[in-house]
Amino acid sequence: MSEPLVELRGVTKTFRARRTRVTALHEATFTVRRGDVFGLLGANGAGKTTAMRCLLGLSRIDGGELRVFGRAHPNRRELFGRAAHLPEEPQMFAGASGRETLVYHGRLCGLDARTLTRRVGETIEQVGLVEAADRPVGGYSKGMKQRLGIAAAILSEPEIIFLDEPTRGLDPIGRRQVRDLLAALAERGVTLFLNSHLLGEIERLCNRVAILVRGEVRAEGSLADLLTAKAGLFVRFALPDGVDPAMFPGAEHADGGLWKLAVTDTAALAELAGRIAVAGGRVVAAQTERVDLEDFFLQVVRAAEEEK
Amino acid sequence: MKILAVARFTLLRLWHTRYVLAAAVLCLFIFGVQSLAGRGVDSSLTPANTVAMYVSWLAAIWLGISLVQADRQDGTLRSTLTRPISLVEVLLGKLLGGLLYLTLLAAGMTAAVMLGALTDHAPLHWAAATYQIHLLPVHLTVMALSLLLAQVAPRFMAGFLMLFARDKWLLEKITELAGKLTAMAGDTLTGLGRILFFLLPPTSRFYLSYSDFADHSLPASTYLLLLVFSVHYAIAACLLAAWALRRQEL
Ligand SMILES: Nc1ncnc2c1ncn2[C@@H]1O[C@H](COP(=O)(O)OP(=O)(O)OP(=O)(O)O)[C@@H](O)[C@H]1O
Ligand SMILES: [Mg+2]
Numbered sequence: 001m002s003e004p005l006v007e008l009r010g011v012t013k014t015f016r017a018r019r020t021r022v023t024a025l026h027e028a029t030f031t032v033r034r035g036d037v038f039g040l041l042g043a044n045g046a047g048k049t050t051a052m053r054c055l056l057g058l059s060r061i062d063g064g065e066l067r068v069f070g071r072a073h074p075n076r077r078e079l080f081g082r083a084a085h086l087p088e089e090p091q092m093f094a095g096a097s098g099r100e101t102l103v104y105h106g107r108l109c110g111l112d113a114r115t116l117t118r119r120v121g122e123t124i125e126q127v128g129l130v131e132a133a134d135r136p137v138g139g140y141s142k143g144m145k146q147r148l149g150i151a152a153a154i155l156s157e158p159e160i161i162f163l164d165e166p167t168r169g170l171d172p173i174g175r176r177q178v179r180d181l182l183a184a185l186a187e188r189g190v191t192l193f194l195n196s197h198l199l200g201e202i203e204r205l206c207n208r209v210a211i212l213v214r215g216e217v218r219a220e221g222s223l224a225d226l227l228t229a230k231a232g233l234f235v236r237f238a239l240p241d242g243v244d245p246a247m248f249p250g251a252e253h254a255d256g257g258l259w260k261l262a263v264t265d266t267a268a269l270a271e272l273a274g275r276i277a278v279a280g281g282r283v284v285a286a287q288t289e290r291v292d293l294e295d296f297f298l299q300v301v302r303a304a305e306e307e308k
Numbered sequence: 309m310k311i312l313a314v315a316r317f318t319l320l321r322l323w324h325t326r327y328v329l330a331a332a333v334l335c336l337f338i339f340g341v342q343s344l345a346g347r348g349v350d351s352s353l354t355p356a357n358t359v360a361m362y363v364s365w366l367a368a369i370w371l372g373i374s375l376v377q378a379d380r381q382d383g384t385l386r387s388t389l390t391r392p393i394s395l396v397e398v399l400l401g402k403l404l405g406g407l408l409y410l411t412l413l414a415a416g417m418t419a420a421v422m423l424g425a426l427t428d429h430a431p432l433h434w435a436a437a438t439y440q441i442h443l444l445p446v447h448l449t450v451m452a453l454s455l456l457l458a459q460v461a462p463r464f465m466a467g468f469l470m471l472f473a474r475d476k477w478l479l480e481k482i483t484e485l486a487g488k489l490t491a492m493a494g495d496t497l498t499g500l501g502r503i504l505f506f507l508l509p510p511t512s513r514f515y516l517s518y519s520d521f522a523d524h525s526l527p528a529s530t531y532l533l534l535l536v537f538s539v540h541y542a543i544a545a546c547l548l549a550a551w552a553l554r555r556q557e558l
Contacts, residue, residue, distance in 0.1 A: 056390065081392040091383020095324030096317075104320075107313035108391035136324070152387070 004070070005160050005191055006032040006055055011064035013050055013215075024050040026215040027064065032208070034159075037182070037192045039202035039223075041297060042212035048195040049088050051212070052162050055193075056085055081109075084158040086166060088195075090149030094138025098129055098148050101137060102155060109156035123151040126181055128174070142169040150178060160191040167201060179205060203293040211297060213304040219296075227291055233263050234289050235272055239281040247279060248272075258284055310393045314401020315408060317384075318375060322409050325378075331409070334363055335416035342424025352430040353421060357439055357518035360417040364410060364440065365515070368447040369470045371406040372454025373463045376549075395553060399546040403452055410447050414440035435522035442526065445538035446515055452538075452545035459552045476515070478504070 013025040024047040032038040042048045053059040055068060057079065068074050069082060092101050099120060106116040124133045127147040132140065137148065146169045153161050166182065167175045182205060186192055196202050202209060203223065210220040219226060236258045245251050245259060254260035263269045273283050291299075322328060342356035376399065379385040388398055418440045425432050453473060457466035472478075482501035486494035516526065 077392045085390045093382050093384045104317045108393050
């Protein structure tokens with residue numbers, strides 16, 4: 001497994017405002033490794049932005065342990081020399097043009113004049129801002145500002161990019177562009193950390209996800225693992241009265257008085273069918289059932305609600 | 309070099325927010341003052357230069373209290389700080405940008421005074437060419453101190469305080485007060501005043517009036533000392549301001 005770039009261990013963050021306390025993160029734990037496209041999912045107010053800001057040292061944590069690039073307290077120079085951040089609402093000086101803004105950010109990243117000109121041109125093209133590049137940012141639409149923010153984030157070719165809702169405010173074409181852009185970056189080995197509640201996008205882009213529910217991490221893992229844990233080849237079977245279903249560990253009740261059990265492959269299916277026959281039952285159906293991320297997300301959130 | 313990037317962007321901001329235009333208007337105003345007030349007066353360059361001194365002093369205070377605040381308001385500071393640059397460097401860059409602007413203003417106002425004098429056939433003095441420029445180190449200190457105050461107090465309060473943060477004036481007040489006290493208390497107070505004089509940033513000690521400047525020119529060594537002093541005060545102010553800013557949500 002590749003080296004971890006970002007680690008949270010039991011991180012807690014509480015906001016205090018007007019004598020109320022909001023626990024934005026409660027013992028949150030997850031890891032992002034080099035090369036991952038990691039999606040942090042959660043409903044509005046789940047704590048995604050807070051987690052990202054804490055990781056970048058923009059917000060202080062109240063408990064737990066944070067590691068970025070293997071260090072508990074990376075200095076800002078190192079951190080932002082290797083990482084870039086697309087904030088939730090990119091804010092910029094309204095008077096400067098998009099190009100001027102990018103040039104400023106490029107200089108802050110220490111790009112030399114040649115690279116700067118090349119990268120600014122490239123990124124403007126990549127985010128589709130060619131026509132608006134020399135207009136003042138103050139006159140940009142929401143989506144154009146977002147595109148400029150993405151351009152600024154990818155400008156210095158960082159190792160890891162933290163993107164807080166990258167496709168927010170974008171039209172369908174823009175979303176597609178950004179998704180393709182991010183996929184291309186991931187292809188080149190750039191680690192991506194995305195916050196989003198747009199599950200379709202996450203499902204298309206990410207290989208690992210964590211689900212935050214009210215500041216708690218309720219699921220974490222590779223997207224494929226998480227979804228297949230809940231899905232796969234399901235066998236529905238009937239058992240005669242008096243047979244103990246405990247003979248089939250993991251079997252769940254299904255509609256029509258049937259039992260339902262997941263199997264990993266066809267060999268396991270054959271073996272299970274044999275055991276069912278021995279017990280005197282019969283296989284009613286065997287079919288693959290897919291859970292998509294949305295179903296999975298809702299299951300996780302519901303399970304968390306029920307616990308409360 | 310990253311300080312330079314911030315300074316350049318600061319100038320860009322001043323350009324796009326019409327500060328440069330405002331400077332041009334101020335220069336025109338100084339030209340007008342020279343053309344009108346310089347007429348027939350004995351030391352004909354004094355009025356315009358004095359007005360110019362006050363103009364640039366106020367500009368230094370204004371820049372000091374508004375440069376960082378503007379960046380905080382529109383989120384530029386936030387996004388700048390997600391780059392490999394430290395807060396102190398950002399503040400130094402802001403000051404450098406402000407200083408470049410003030411240099412531009414000083415050069416413009418010098419030109420305005422000289423042009424005004426030329427059109428009026430007033431006698432030119434060599435001091436007119438250097439007077440505004442020689443004030444720059446002091447402006448830097450004023451700007452740095454305003455920047456620091458604006459991070460710990462509301463802007464208008466910082467600006468108001470800066471109007472009185474003039475060490476020469478403060479010392480005069482202290483001496484005046486000491487004169488009214490008993491001899492011993494007065495001596496102690498005067499002593500304290502002297503110490504204070506050396507601790508306070510040189511915000512007005514070197515604001516020589518134009519006639520003083522023209523009569524006995526500032527020795528180069530004093531000027532050099534002043535320059536070193538101001539740069540140190542500016543750096544110290546930035547360090548303190550950064551310390552104050554770090555405890556606030558940016
Ligand atoms: N500066 C703050 N002061 C007080 N409470 C805050 C602050 N920032 C966040 N919170 C609270 O922390 C919780 C998590 O907020 P956060 O912005 O991290 O959510 P999010 O998952 O990013 O939501 P969204 O999808 O809407 O962006 C919320 O309850 C929010 O009200
Ligand atoms: Mg958010």
